[in-house]
Amino acid sequence: MSENGEKLPDIQMYRDDRKLKINKVGVKGVRYPIIVRDKAAGSQSTVATINMYVELSHDLKGTHMSRFIEILNEYRGEIGINRFRAILERMKEHLNASSAHMEIEFPYFMEKEAPVSREKSLMEYYCRFEGNLSDKHDFIVRVKVPVMTVCPCSKEISVYGAHNQRGIVTVSVRFRKFFWIEDVIRMAETSASGELFSLLKRPDEKYITEKSFDNPRFAEDVVREIATKLKADENFFWFSVEAENFESIHNHSAYAYIEFS
Amino acid sequence: MSENGEKLPDIQMYRDDRKLKINKVGVKGVRYPIIVRDKAAGSQSTVATINMYVELSHDLKGTHMSRFIEILNEYRGEIGINRFRAILERMKEHLNASSAHMEIEFPYFMEKEAPVSREKSLMEYYCRFEGNLSDKHDFIVRVKVPVMTVCPCSKEISVYGAHNQRGIVTVSVRFRKFFWIEDVIRMAETSASGELFSLLKRPDEKYITEKSFDNPRFAEDVVREIATKLKADENFFWFSVEAENFESIHNHSAYAYIEFS
Amino acid sequence: MSENGEKLPDIQMYRDDRKLKINKVGVKGVRYPIIVRDKAAGSQSTVATINMYVELSHDLKGTHMSRFIEILNEYRGEIGINRFRAILERMKEHLNASSAHMEIEFPYFMEKEAPVSREKSLMEYYCRFEGNLSDKHDFIVRVKVPVMTVCPCSKEISVYGAHNQRGIVTVSVRFRKFFWIEDVIRMAETSASGELFSLLKRPDEKYITEKSFDNPRFAEDVVREIATKLKADENFFWFSVEAENFESIHNHSAYAYIEFS
Amino acid sequence: MSENGEKLPDIQMYRDDRKLKINKVGVKGVRYPIIVRDKAAGSQSTVATINMYVELSHDLKGTHMSRFIEILNEYRGEIGINRFRAILERMKEHLNASSAHMEIEFPYFMEKEAPVSREKSLMEYYCRFEGNLSDKHDFIVRVKVPVMTVCPCSKEISVYGAHNQRGIVTVSVRFRKFFWIEDVIRMAETSASGELFSLLKRPDEKYITEKSFDNPRFAEDVVREIATKLKADENFFWFSVEAENFESIHNHSAYAYIEFS
DSSP states (O other): OOOOOSSSOOGGGSBOOSOOOEEEEEEEEEEEEEEEEETTTEEEEEEEEEEEEEEEOTTBSOOOHHHHHHHHHHTTTOOSHHHHHHHHHHHHHHTTOSOEEEEEEEEEEEEEEOTTTOOEEEEEEEEEEEEEESSSEEEEEEEEEEEEEEOHHHHHHSSSOOOEEEEEEEEEEEESSOOOHHHHHHHHHTTSSEEOOSOOOHHHHHHHHHHHHHSOOOHHHHHHHHHHHHHHOTTEEEEEEEEEEOOSSSSSEEEEEEEEO | OOOOOSSSOOGGGSBOOSOOOEEEEEEEEEEEEEEEEETTTEEEEEEEEEEEEEEEOTTBSOOOHHHHHHHHHHTTTOOSHHHHHHHHHHHHHHTTOSOEEEEEEEEEEEEEEOTTTOOEEEEEEEEEEEEEESSSEEEEEEEEEEEEEEOHHHHHHSSSOOOEEEEEEEEEEEESSOOOHHHHHHHHHTTSSEEOOSOOOHHHHHHHHHHHHHSOOOHHHHHHHHHHHHHTOTTEEEEEEEEEEOOSSSSSEEEEEEEEO | OOOOOSSSOOGGGSBOOSOOOEEEEEEEEEEEEEEEEETTTEEEEEEEEEEEEEEEOTTBSOOOHHHHHHHHHHTTTOOSHHHHHHHHHHHHHHTTOSOEEEEEEEEEEEEEEOTTTOOEEEEEEEEEEEEEESSSEEEEEEEEEEEEEEOHHHHHHSSSOOOEEEEEEEEEEEESSOOOHHHHHHHHHTTSSEEOOSOOOHHHHHHHHHHHHHSOOOHHHHHHHHHHHHHHOTTEEEEEEEEEEOOSSSSSEEEEEEEEO | OOOOOSSSOOGGGSBOOSOOOEEEEEEEEEEEEEEEEETTTEEEEEEEEEEEEEEEOTTBSOOOHHHHHHHHHHTTTOOSHHHHHHHHHHHHHHTTOSOEEEEEEEEEEEEEEOTTTOOEEEEEEEEEEEEEESSSEEEEEEEEEEEEEEOHHHHHHSSSOOOEEEEEEEEEEEESSOOOHHHHHHHHHTTSSEEOOSOOOHHHHHHHHHHHHHSOOOHHHHHHHHHHHHHHOTTEEEEEEEEEEOOSSSSSEEEEEEEEO
């Protein structure tokens, strides 16, 4: 599905008579190296998975799939929060569409310092930008943050110990002005029983274990803690928070989801 | 996170003062063997992945996760479309919640006959039931159907040949009265360039190849074809149709999505 | 790629002059409902992912892919440990090959009883059979068992608490005579700090938490414990044991692998 | 599981009496940003998944997991083919082990030019380095290359058309001296019916469609083509080649695997 063959027929431009507008049409799962802003280092190279769609008018047979990739190539090296809206505008224009939609997901690294030894190491988070531009503009930033949770019930009822586990917190926000993803990541990490590190020495491990046992949290507590902090920041006029605990005593997850608008 | 320890404290029932209702809390990714209705054979055994959530009132600290599994066990052997609403009601009651939500996803097999040799073989589809019960009841059935698409543009501009590929069509419906999933699967299979089989002999392969080249379809065409058929059936008062083609000339997918209500 | 078209040419039988034998050729990722033996209930329905390959002689252009599915259909309802060798023999014969190879992977459920409340619930494990038949016959059974591990180091150095997590133990065995998968699963579950259940009430949770804290285990300990038990059973003349802990304080796994022959 | 706590006990150094050496123990699934050599651009930033293991002597209870991450951090910015052996040596030394093993997997991008329009775009491949150092040193490079295959049987028996699909070719090699991954990728791409691009205009699509229909290939043909080329290059003293076609007429894959030493 491409275009511009000099004399080749352009099937996509044929008329369609089924009178059905298509909400989203485009390319999905495009893998692309990108550079994103980084609070500590200025910028960071990573690899994204990208979906790009436009609305297709009821009277057109198809869209020109190659144009989406052309636009990515135009903005190569600039794909990120700042240029997101410009890319959506370019999609509307180049694809001759009334609305454009893009989703970008990528791993993002932060350098963290172990709490006692001060050893530095990298932690990975998954970020996602999702934008839609029609008459209105909508933009959502999402980040997935691995955390540790200690079960308050297990701790309370047991003479010693408590089951704990890794979990994933997913925070999505709509916002008024630029913010650093790093700040939302820290908000999530400090709302669980404990945070994760790549590199811990024994004194760190002792510190983290004891601290997390001092802060037992259900999935329910984690989403409420984060929601309370997000509500207090008026930059975020909509958000959702999801916590999934990979329970260490069960083979399924404990889950909590809160949405605010 | 469990309950009913005779003298053990019930932390989940503690009061929470953060004044935040939690939209969904429960268990996620529970794996469970189920038996579902089968148009041809009466019933079929399969293995489901199940999510079960309730709304949690702002003044309660947590939910009782073990009760969700208890309910599954009560309905063991009966989990399916027919008992879905009963399970949601039981969730509201047993968890003392104002709304309940359940999602069940499972592979489903149909026996198909090859078009020329009449050889029989099995094809797998993924089905999903999603129900929500508060004051209102909402229920969505979704099915994922693998298909084959031949690109109309490639066929038109090339002297011979055309790129074709496997794709996945996802149909979701809200409906008035019971219908057979098999009928929606057939609707999707007959709307692409060709359908898939597990077992084909050479005369079948010749037949399918030629037939699919007689019916080239963009992802856009596939969703419009299916949408046209669903619109014509007044049993479906809402639906969405998604087509994703795993393009054989690209390393990403072509995608189209249409929603109707 | 099929066959038996009455007058249609059989390309696969064409001569190949590249003088290269192909070690494995066939079908991969076939999804198929199967019934397997179950120690407690006699039999159990599940859904398998199947790979079937034969060796292809250097002078033949291709294999007949449809014959693999024909063989599956011949043995429908009988696919399992007992008929595995018969299927491999049928593959060699029907595909006219000097060796045949098959892999079958499927979820398997066992009903377990909570340790205090005696509540019953289901746990899922992944099983895999892998067989090869040339002049010799080789057969491996593998099972993946989720477990809980409490870190001995964290427990020792912390004033209270210890990090623990879910892990997956993978046991593969070559054996002399029939054995029940259930027995190997139990061997793995009892070699970790704790075992998992779908349904636990508060007294169970207290019991399991305390018991697991009484049995802290590294990934290293888990594989050695299981290896010691397997070595003591002369039915198993080869095995490997792998433990992967989804560390709750890290975002990566701790891993140990031991092989014995 | 860490170390160096000043007065904290070092459990890992405790004696183990089970007399069982552990073949591999270490960290699995570590995510890490790396920079790799790039034939066209000099270097390329990407994100790797890393496994690092050592052998554990029978008399030691455990390994020091944090040391693996310390080594990664020492070599940050230098992880790649050239420093692989140095990292393995550092692992043996820092972990006091008789053998060390490392696996690194990462997406890798190449800029490709469309065959007619000469439009440039990026294609992604998956690379993997696997090294083992004991008395001997072993090193394997693997690359996954998406390709297009047109079925020779379908083409021959059909009056027009032929089913074709995306496939993945996996090439693994042991070699004598440095080579560019790009050259093995090109070897794989030119051995299938067609190669993939991110961006194609209509004249490109016409060209690729016709060319691929002029070069129908079974999975069997693809592995033999590549094997013939690898055999002719004496730099590769061992290799395996695997082709998996995501058949467009079936819901499973056609598969072929060849190994040479």
